[in-house]
Amino acid sequence: MSDATVTGVPDASPARRDIGIKKRYAAERRFKAYGITAIAIGILFLIALLWSVFSKGYTAFWQTEIHVPITFSEQVLGTPQQAAESQTKLMMANYPQLAREGLVQLLGIDPDDKAAVSAASALISSGVRVQLRDIVLNDLSVIGQTQDVWLFGSSELDSALKGQYDLTVPENRRPISDLQLQYIDKLKSMGALEQRFNWGLFTFGASSRAETAGVGVAIIGSLYMMLIVLALALPIGVAASIYLEEFAPKNKFTDLIEVNINNLAAVPSIVFGLLGLAVFINWFGLPRSAALVGGLVLTLMTLPTIIIATRAALRAVPPSIRWAALGLGASKTQTVFQHVLPLAAPGILTGTIIGLAQALGETAPLLLIGMVAFVADYPASPMDPATALPVQIYMWANEAERAFVERTSGAIIILLGFLALMNLTAIFLRRRFERRW
């Protein structure tokens, strides 16, 4: 063999054939350029999206408040003795009157000038009813006293101060009058106006007034649903994958199941919503708008994602690990649970978190099971009516008021924040538990 090679070598080096080296390099450069262009377009769109959301939404995290000395007069609230006996009067009292009187006095307006008084009181949110009531109910001793309170400004005041109104148009065509603008300037010069951090955006429930609307109920609803999805989809999905991947015989029937699971992942989510409506609400009789039903529907939706991720993670464990354990006399179950599953865990966790993130952002199926609801009170259990973050965004996006536009973007920022947090957790877990072999 080696002899033949030696004699086979010709004396002169052969002339190189033209194999188009220049063309090959050009093709490679072209392909790289296409790739870079594609990525650049993607990044451009991402930046445009984030810019649009953040530039519109960041103002939602600040809320204009007015510093007003409030006299908790006994005429309006009744005496402390009466209040201690029965809270009915306190619940029903005319709190906006207290706020109005305080502001009128602060601005030095003649209380008989009806037009001026109503213009000034329009600067205060009608949410002060709850705000002042809570102050009184917390501490009955304020009755008869005067206290400085930061009152919510109305959404018109807020929008005007954030420069969201075009003040060049004629007075009768804009939501804020010249007189009100004068008052705003006066309050500003007195230092009684301030943009304060809008904690309410995180804690309040649904409200028709932008300044007292928040995603509190939606966050709790989403949290309940995520917990339900995690508690149901993770064990069911992992168990199903382990059985299919490690124990099930490979035959037509398991092939059919596999094809169906893969197809299930591609089913439009609204179909799952219809299924939830038909099965969980109409058949099982579970309550409408409840986080429990939402969680069950999202579980069905997340299962295929978790199963596919788990099977991929199990398949990625080298078979030599299984042989090693089996060869030592470990049973199939011992092999799977003591060796394969721990090695697949990072992949399973990543898949689960990505499935959860998908479920967190899902809107369509929740619309069908009645989670588009006006829920002002925190749901005490998953059986109570609740909304979800994306549904809240959807509802706010339908509101016409200027202040809801920024709140829509604000809620999107909050949702994106949660999604980013979950994805970071997935990356962290993968890095932390990844093992090499």
Next chain:
Amino acid sequence: MQMENIQATLNKGPAVQAAKPTKMRSENVTVHYGAKQALNGINLDVPERQVTALIGPSGCGKSTYLRCLNRMNDTIDGCKVGGKITLDNEDIYDPSIDVVELRARVGMVFQKPNPFPKSIFENVAYGPKIHGLARNKNELDEIVHRSLERAGLLKEVKDRLDEPGTGLSGGQQQRLCIARAIAVSPEVILMDEPCSALDPIATATVEELIDELRENFTIVIVTHSMQQAARVSQVTAMFHLGDLAEVGPTEKMFSNPDDKRTQDYITGRFG
């Protein structure tokens, strides 16, 4: 490849002469992968406390045969084993035989070192743990140390037993796998090309180890290296296209084979 070279490497140990009792006997063993027949009726006796080498060109069925001996073929879908294999005159494919118990008696070392991604200690301790061989921590320690000692690894790793087994060099990993296999005190150890992924120095170490292990264990080794078969084994079986071409004492196989196919293979005419 020259005949003289192989003869020079022959293991001329004292064990060659005395005929040993049969540990595992195969009678007319056939294996089908689906419709394809991989083994056509193998009759082979594996002698006790000897090294039996299985040689032959790729795809001849020697690894398939090896995997029949501890029923690792059970894990392959569509694999059917026929005929009869006995271990100490017990049929290992009998329904009354527990495959887990069988694999505790017939251990296996694989082609590529495959330590668990756990500590060195855990690697060796895993077998004794699942088979309940140690009653307490001290006994387990004792078993782990003895197994590593017998695998010739203890000196190199005794200060880092809690480091991952995957951090060792290739040769050390393979010896760790051997230590792991002998920790459950098997009677037979099957080795599927244990040195094919190792460099010559690591190979020499493992070969020495195999020679020492022969005192206590029955060893069946699949190898592609004729020199290795000549160096470590006392009995050699030549497989060809699913048939057992020839079996005999290693010395005879490499100096004066009866079968033309063996002759051609060991002189490098094919394979």
